[in-house]
Amino acid sequence: MRKLLTSKWTKGAVFLVSSIPFVLLSWGLLRGDLGINPVETLQHTTGDWTLRFLIFTLAITPLRKTFKLPELIRYRRMLGLFAFFYVVLHFLTYLGPDQSFNFSGMWDDVAKRKFVTVGFAAFVLLIPLAATSTAGMIRRLGGKRWQALHRLIYICAMLGVIHYYWLVKSDVRKPLFYGALVGILLLWRVWDSYFRGKGTAPAPVKSGVSATV
């Protein structure tokens, strides 16, 4: 298992698999085959995958500690950056086809509509995380400060779920499902820090641990 996790081939495979939603969306767009409401398909699919990748990213540490597989950390940055990649696409489909690149309409939405407000906030908060994901930035910030900054992902994930929950008309099963997953992953952290005390080492953020995406 460890050998598998440290193989560069595995990492490449995870990268390719994570790109499949993007490849399928692009292929569908080129073929004009994104369903009856392609704009909505783009928005929903990219939104879904943003939440999923946020959840994958948040799952790394609990899995790593529970199953004593420190090698899993090699995948965290890549998964986090995929979450960012999909949220950028999500934002662009909103700004483009939906708002016709009209920024005043966008600000109006952000100010007035709370599901847009929280979604936009989550997107903005993810920008510094993506920007400081390089080894150089980790070094420059120092592990502790970097760690503190990157705890913003907890808030992003919660805002993402609320964004989804406030958006749907009445069938809230899917947002609740995502909410439950995020809840479990965050409660695990509360539990972990409470019972394991301060002795637990924070997640390794040494620059050499993971390769760049």
Added chain:
Amino acid sequence: MLIRRRPELTYADVTPKGVYSNRRKFLRDLGIASAATALAGEGILSLASPSLTAYATSKLNFVKGPFSTDEKITPINDVTHYNNFYEFGAEKDAPSKNAQNFKTAPWTVSVEGDVKTPRKFSMDEMLKLAPLEERIYRHRCVERWSIVVPWIGYSLSAILKQFEPAPKAKYIAFQSYYDAGQMPHSKYTGIDYPYVEGLRMDEAMHPLTLLCVGMYGETLPNQDGAPVRIVVPWKYGYKSIKSIVKIKFQEKEPPTTWNNAAPNEYGFYSNVNPAVEHPRWSQATEHRLGELFSRKTLPFNGYGDQVASLYNGMDLKKFH
């Protein structure tokens, strides 16, 4: 001129393609599509395999009616595979999948309430009540998508006029058919059933308000509200109640399903109005299916000339 249907044909005869649609469903279920769904989630699948769901309908005889728009008609495949019919699930593609075996014959519509002589109509009687007309209407969903549909039916007033309502009757209430056994997906949709809607008497009597039995030249597909529905083109789509079994004259404003579910979001009137925002999104623009960029939404969905006078002096923000 109206070409009468041959009397020996009854409404029960008009769904012969049911077997055909089942065959398609069977083939689809066998295909790799279902396996792919399980693995990849519906988001990806909808990209990979366009829906093959068929719909069972039969030809209708009709004449061209008034009020038709000359805008581009939305392709029938879009209208039949992207819509809301919460009884069959809350996803846009759920009705086309889950309504295929919906039993629409025999069908009876009961007209009752504050009238001298209540009466029940069979579908055959409904079809012969007035000449069928094709009306090409814009249809604007509260969710901001819109379509252009060639509906077939006649003004609802044609049936209402056959009754002698009590003077106190000021509203018409509608009720959809509901059977949890046939509509298992309704459980998770978060609204109460049976679905109910209502109109003020002058709205119900307005010639634009359509008692609709078909679209695109044929009877209504199950997922679009077979066998008979209401179409009110200047109001948000959810006012156009599907698969109705009851029309009731009454004194009080009838409760309506979406108003019950979220009173601050969906009012009784629900007139299309770009100036009144939904609490969660702007109604100023809409996404016409088949177009890339949004277009402006028109007051009363573009039917202001015909219906704006119904609301003279009313605060349309308060009575949204």
